[in-house]
Amino acid sequence: MSSMQTWTLVFVVLTFGIYIYIAYASRVKDTSGFYIAGGGIPSPANGAAIAADWMSAASFISMAGIVAFSSNGYGGSVYLMGWTGGYVLLALLLAPYLRKFGKYTVPDFVGDRYSETARLVAVLCAVVVSFVYVAGQMAGVGLVFQRFLNVDTTTGTIIGMVIVFFYAVLGGMKGITWTQVAQYTVLITAYLICAVAISLQLTGIPVPQIGFGQILTELDGLQRDLGIEAYTEAFTDTSMLNMVLITGALMFGTAGLPHVIVRFYTAKSVRGARYSALWALFFISLLYTSAPAIGAFSKYNVINQLSGTTEAEAPAWYQSWRDVGLIEFNDANGDGVIDMAGGDGLGELVINNDIVVLATPEIAGLPAPIVGLVAAGGLAAALSTASGLLLVISSSVANDLYYKKVNPQASEARQLLVGRTAMAGAIVVAGYLGINPPGFVAQVVALAFGLAAASFFPILVLGIFWKKCTAAGAVAGMAVGLGTTLAYQLWTIDIYGNAEGFFGIQETGFGTIGMILNFIVTIVVSQFTTPPTEVMQQLVEDVRYPGRTQLVAAHATGALEEDVLHGERAAEDEPRDTGPDERPGPG
Known part of the structure; x- marks a missing residue:
């Protein structure tokens, strides 16, 4: 076993041991702890957990590769703009109000705000989005094990499934949250050490965000010398239309992701949810401002080390990644020399986007x-x-489907059993999808963001900010948004021969179109269907204002019954706090 494999095994065993210990120490015995960690996580820790939950394998493994190995870095910037912009949108526009509404899950919000039919549609949307998203994560797990421990992708994915099964099923949201705090510490330490070391090596500047500027100038010159567009040139491989649509799908999808939204329910209060968002934004920025630098550093090193060499002359890292099938050399002219001129910026090389961050330390010759x-x-x-995604699937099945629809009298123990069983089943399906992913990690994840944008974002926004949005409108909007987006994504898969799509719109950007259709259908249908009850309209009004009226408090604690929220009883039958410290409800 090489020293690299030995150190990898040491860190993997050590970190996995920490995760399992945390899960065991945080094990839960009630549904509140299982679904929302009892609503008692401090803001800094919750912010770190949100950052780890949101910064998936796509952010850590794949994003820098997209930025590096597009024909230039500009096309890959849609992921930086979309994901970070979407988080700001979520933190400011949705999270505090959803936390104040006081439910466990996004389908729970949809069911209470609209109807039980809407809840079922939301459960379907949550499960579809989460399974597509989790496929990318499990593929990333298999990729790491494949390269560094010399096991095949299937074995690596199964190892990941076993670890997730243990700490997610045992600890629920509480165990997952504290495990994610540890995981954020590991991932950000690894990322920043790598970025700082390479920045020092190439530029003499220890701050990668600053050293990045110097390398960009040199990289532009290298690519021009190879006869391709400058690294910073705009719209060379992604049209302006697709730049807008993909950025929009990623942004609005981020604001509609059920596994990120549920994180704000784990905060101690609405104020805690806001501070959690602030902490998460800080933690996220540490990686997201470093990713473009790592991408540029990697491409600079790859061009300098490989362009004009033969495979026999190539460095050891090239041989290692080629042996596991993640680098290919297509010798088009048969001269045996790696020609990086033309093409997509790599010429005769084909490098898997998912290896860039993992290979960067080797490329740079780090210890x-x-x-x-x-x-x-x-x-x-x-x-x-x-x-986090598996918990969304579990809670959707156990809380929103089983408890709310099938067996409302189920005991806490019964609900926990159903939740853990659902999670175990979801892990098996997720493992299969990880072994057979429909694309590279970030591409698969981007599809999930498009589905979230098309299904959840309009319904959440209108549910909070338009009190007359109706249940029929929400159901129709979600069905049209999810249906059209999923159909387009499937239709543009290469096996059907429709990869170009309509007007050249990429499948990763169609979620923006689906979202617009959702908004239109929901608004139009709401104009011609029965409006929500006066109680529900009053509740929506109260949620948007500071303070906590009796109506909001009663709803958050479950004191409001279904016939009050959605039935015929008048709003004036319900108490409203009009004291000096609260906003009186409108007359």
């Missing part, structure tokens, strides 16, 4: 312990998001 730490960081990123 074996750093290589092992980065591998552990990639696993932490994938597993943290996978566990």
Whole structure:
């Protein structure tokens, strides 16, 4: 076993041991702890957990590769703009109000705000989005094990499934949250050590965000010398239309992701949810401002080390990644020399986007312990998001479907059993999808964001800010948004021969179109269908204002019954606090 494999094994065993211990120490015995960690997580810790949950394998493993190995870095910037912009949108526009509404899950909000039919449609949307998203995470786990521990992708994915099964099923949201705090620590430490070391090596500047500027100038010159567009040139491989649509799908999809939204329910209060968002934005920015630098550093090193060499002359890292099938050399002219001129910026080389961050320490010649730490960081990123997604699937089935529809009299123990069983089943399906993913990690994840944008974002926004949005409108909007987007994504898969799509719109950007259709259908149908009850309209009004009226408090604690929220009883039958410290409800 090489020193790199030894160090990788050391870090993997050490970090996995920490995750399992945390899960055991945080094990829960009630549904509140299982679904929302009892609503008692401090803001800094919740912010770190949100960051780990949201920064998936796509962020850690794949994003820098997209930025690096597009024909330039500009096309890959849609992921940076969309994901970070979407988080700000979520933190400011939705999270505090959803937390104040006081339910466990997004389908729970949809069911209470609209109707039980809408709840069922929302459960379907949540499960579809989460399964597509988790496929990318499990594929990332298999990729790391494949390269660094010399096991096949299937075996690596199964190992990841076993670890997630243990701490997610045992600890629920409480165990997952504290595990994700540890996973964030591992992934950000690995990422920043790598970024700082390479920045120092190439530029002499220890701050990668600053050293990045110097390398960009040199990289532009290198690419021009190879006869391709400058690295910073705009719209060379992604049209302006697709830049807008993909950025929109990622942004609005982020604001509609059920596994991220549920994180704000784990905060101690609405104020805590706001501070959690602030902490999460800080933690996220540490990685997202470093990713473009790592992408540029990697491409600079790849061009300098490989362009004009033969495979026999190539460095050891090239041979290692080629042996596991993640680098290919297509010798088009038969001269045996790696020609990186033309094409997509790599010429005769085909490099899997998902290897860039994992390979960067080797490419830069960093010590074996750093290589092992980065591998552990990639696993932490994938597993943290996978566990959050699996909890969404579990809660959708156990809470929103079983408890709310099938057996409302179920005991706490029964609900926990159903939730854990649902999670175990979801892990098996997720593992299968990870072994057979429909694309590279970030591409699969981007499809999930498009589905979230098309299904959940309009319904959440209108549910909070338009009190007359109706149940029929919400059901129709979600069905049209999810249906059209999923159909387009499936239709544009290469096996059907429709990869170009309509007007050249990429499948990763169609979620924006689906979202617009959702908004239109929901608004139009709401104009011609029965409006919500006066109680519901009053509740929507109260949720948007500071303070906590009796109506909001009663709803958050479950004191409002179904016939009050959605039945015929008048709003004036319900108490409203009009004291000096609260906003009186409108007359």
